Amino acid sequence: MVTLTDIRSCCGCTACQAVCPREAISLVPDALGFKYPKVDMDRCTDCGLCEKVCAFVRPLPELQLPVAKAARNKDEQSLMRSRSGAVFPVLAEHILTDGGAVYGAVMDEKFRVLHKRAVTLEEADLFRGSKYTQSDMGNVYKAVLDDLKKGITVLFSGTPCQVHGLSSYIPSILREKLILADVVCHGVPSPYVWRDYILYQERLRKGKVVEANFRDKNEYGWKEHRETYRVGDKLYTDMSYTYLFYKHIMLRPSCTICPYADIKRVSDITLGDFWGWQNAVPGFNDDDKGVSLVLLNTEKGRHLFSKCESQLFTRDVQLSDCLQPNLQHPTKPHHDTDAFTRDFTEKGLTYVMKRYGDKGWRYMVYSTYMNIKRTVKKWLKR
């Protein structure tokens, strides 16, 4: 039976819950909203299936080095509605046109991030954009299994741990029609911090948030990282959630020991932002509208990409030109992570934004010090 001695050993993929024949496992949120399995001892027969399916703690299978590409959607409207180079919508369109099903992360009307199934282009459109919080998987693993049993081709997108959990859960005999697309992943931030942050924005702006964008490319360009919130017909920007994200203080603990933060991937195709494109493909993204890094990890991934290439601008690149940090090692946690979690639980979001974020005197002092340091450095260089 699944037992957690170290919470870092659970990525919350839900494979254990999905595989349990007695429905003895539920996923229960902790103080930050990260879900962990809880076993109902009255139902559990200790059959061991949940341990067998847990992929996160086991050594990775033998993996190949990928073929790397820079890519961008030829349709500019589509490009601007996605996070990077809008490669994922092209893959999704191909699968849907062929009668398949696509799975990905959406933000619902309450700004909760969850995984859904799509069989139309309109449904798949909601997968666009990176939602920087852990997506709630609900029962999608079982839905994928049902699709595959019916012979439907499935394109499943998610973080590397979500795709690896899924492939571990799906019996190998049914995996032929399953295509796995993962994202290069920095780590997933807390769902409850995100939930409370929306409420904070509503108090601050004195109105209901009707649209939220974790990273608004249309307003600020691809390389900037600025959040935007629409309240009524006004668009506001802020940086506080982003600041805590990049401080690595509200990530799921398992992200800090992530075995998938490597150039060899567990999916068929990996999508990311192409940081360092200037050296690898000069001129490709001069307009700052976005460029994807695509890693083709398996024959299945290469085949799907080749079918979609006519809708994309693509260039071959060397692996050595695209080795961003999360393709080499997991994100290192901030040393105040435990204190942040305790304070968020006991004192709430406003307190932690002042104590650890960019809203209090500590940040003011720090940023003033950094500005002075930068000015002195510039002055000395003259």
Ligand SMILES: Cc1cc2nc3c(=O)[nH]c(=O)nc-3n(C[C@H](O)[C@H](O)[C@H](O)COP(=O)(O)OP(=O)(O)OC[C@H]3O[C@@H](n4cnc5c(N)ncnc54)[C@H](O)[C@@H]3O)c2cc1C
């Ligand atoms: C939490 C997170 C961290 C990331 N960190 C990095 C990074 O460090 N470096 C980097 O290069 N790229 C990172 N990415 C990937 C990048 O931001 C883009 O998602 C990716 O390049 C796809 O862009 P696109 O334009 O092709 O697709 P889009 O059309 O923008 O589609 C977005 C895709 O991401 C999936 N997705 C969105 N949010 C989530 C979520 N919360 N959980 C699981 N899947 C989700 C959707 O299902 C869809 O497949 C991260 C993405 C996420 C969600």
